[in-house]
Structure formats: C-alpha cells, structure tokens
C-alpha cells in the first residue's frame with residue numbers, strides 16, 4: 001500500500017480534537033508531533049518506524065508514533081478513523097444551507113494576541129475548510145491580559161499580512177481587522193488612522209460588563225455610531241460554560257450572565273448606522289441568546305456569523321452559530337459573511 005502523509009494525518013487529528021473542544025494539551029501533542037515529523041527526512045522516518053523508535057524523536061510520543069507508523073504503512077490511523085466516525089454532523093437543513101452560504105469568518109485571533117497559532121496556520125486551515133477569506137481580528141491595546149496589539153504592533157501586523165497574502169492559496173484572502181475594545185465612554189481603543197485603514201472592525205465590550213443598563217446602553221450606542229465600527233461582537237458578554245475557554249481573555253471568567261442594556265435602542269442604533277450584530281458561535285458564548293436574536297431579526301438587523309476562533313480547529317465552529325441563526329430565521333442575505341470579500345469591504349467602506 002502507498003504510504004499516506006503522516007504530517008497531514010497528525011494535523012487533521014489536531015484539527016478534529018480542537019473542533020471537538022478537547023483539552024489543549026492533547027491538541028498540542030499532535031501539532032508538535034506533526035512539526036517534528038515534518039523536520040525528519042523520509043528515510044529516517046521509515047527506519048524508525050521499522051525499528052519502533054519513532055517515539056525517541058523529540059515531540060513524538062507513543063500515541064503519535066503509532067499514528068505515524070500506520071500512516072507510513074498506508075493505513076488511516078486508528079485514532080483519526082475514530083475521530084472521523086464520531087464527528088457526525090446532523091445539522092437541520094436550514095442551518096446547513098446557511099453554513100454553505102457562508103464565504104468567510106469576520107472574527108479570528110492569532111498568536112499575535114491570545115490565539116494559539118500563527119496567522120499562516122489559521123489561514124491554511126480556513127482555506128482548507130473552503131473559506132474565501134477571514135478577517136484577522138486580534139485584540140486592542142487595553143486588553144493586556146490578551147496581549148492586545150499596540151498601534152505599532154498592529155502596523156507591523158498589517159505589513160506581515162500583506163506579505164502573507166501573496167503566498168496564500170488561490171481564492172483565499174486574509175482581510176485586515178481588529179477586535180477593538182469598546183471603552184467605557186463608547187470610544188474605540190485604537191488610533192483612528194489605523195481603524196480607517198482596516199478592512200473590517202469588530203468592536204466588543206470586555207470590561208465593566210456588570211455596569212448599569214443606561215450606561216451600558218449609551219456605551220454600545222456610541223460605539224455603533226462610530227463610523228469605524230462595522231460589527232458589534234458578542235453583544236451580551238455572557239458565558240454559558242467553561243468549556244472551550246482556551247485563551248486568556250476568555251478564560252478569565254467561567255460563566256457570566258448577559259450584560260443588561262436597552263436592546264431596542266441598541267438594535268435601532270445598529271440599523272440606523274448600517275452596522276451588523278455578531279452571532280458568536282463559540283460554545284462557551286452562544287451570544288446573543290436566541291430571544292434577543294429573534295428580536296434583532298424582526299427589527300431588520302444585519303448579522304455576521306463568526307467563530308471568534310483562537311485555534312485552527314475552532315474555525316469550524318461556524319455551524320453552531322448557523323444552527324442558532326436558522327432557528328431564529330436569520331435570512332442569509334442579511335448575513336454579511338455570505339457576501340464576497342469585495343462585497344464585504346465595500347460595505348465596511350460605506351460607513352467610514
């Protein structure tokens with residue numbers, strides 16, 4: 001039997017574990033093994049597989065060594081086969097249709113802030129999922145716990161992304177962006193000149209989440225009126241479970257009730273300014289709750305169904321958001337990431 005690509009198999013396993021929200025150390029074991037195997041010449045790999053010494057390579061353990069041996073022998077690793085067989089997705093038809101209509105993701109983190117993987121690893125995984133684009137939205141300076149990017153670091157990131165885009169597979173593009181903190185007075189935590197340059201700006205509240213309703217309402221309405229903001233991220237800030245909290249910013253709190261604010265006023269501000277409300281797909285957020293989402297659909301809002309991914313496997317969480325969106329009858333043409341990258345950027349430029 002022709003041998004398989006052990007690096008691809010190890011990466012696929014890591015992806016599926018992440019997608020299933022498994023512990024980070026398990027995912028890491030497969031990613032480090034993939035890196036170690038990629039560095040080892042094929043002859044040496046074959047010899048080690050035959051002699052049973054693969055696990056002596058730094059970064060490779062017993063479990064990963066077995067996967068590599070199976071892969072080299074042309075068999076689908078048992079570990080991989082088991083993951084694939086349990087992954088079965090039985091999304092309702094409306095959710096599947098919505099998922100298929102999505103061309104990208106507007107909320108993605110990299111290891112420049114509190115994500116676990118480099119931009120190129122995230123981009124490669126997104127391209128493999130069939131995305132046409134994602135918006136890179138690392139955190140802003142005040143969110144120090146999540147290594148928020150200063151203006152200088154963001155400028156450097158923009159140069160880096162421009163170079164990466166030249167190397168991306170055909171039909172995939174990294175759009176520039178930020179998840180900018182909405183400060184207490186509703187202003188945004190980054191220089192105007194930079195916000196202006198970015199393709200997409202997601203704005204989120206990460207502090208004083210328990211503030212009283214009138215102040216929180218004013219804060220959100222002011223942010224939505226800011227011409228730079230395009231998408232309001234995880235609007236209630238609620239946390240529904242500790243699972244999936246793999247990153248510093250999102251691990252700080254375990255569970256959390258939704259913030260209180262005047263929903264009608266906030267939605268009216270979104271509509272008046274042509275901004276989108278995010279449907280955050282993270283299993284620990286599921287934000288906004290369905291009752292609010294239904295009100296937003298009826299009010300006529302635009303939406304963005306995003307993963308808020310902090311690791312490659314989490315890029316596939318879009319279906320969780322689609323499932324809830326479909327339950328609340330969100331129309332596909334009002335979801336900004338069903339649009340092409342050009343269409344999306346044309347929309348964000350229309351209010352800057």
Ligand SMILES: [Zn+2]
Nearest residue numbers: 179204233234
């Ligand atoms: Zn956030």
Ligand SMILES: [Zn+2]
Nearest residue numbers: 107109179308
């Ligand atoms: Zn985020």
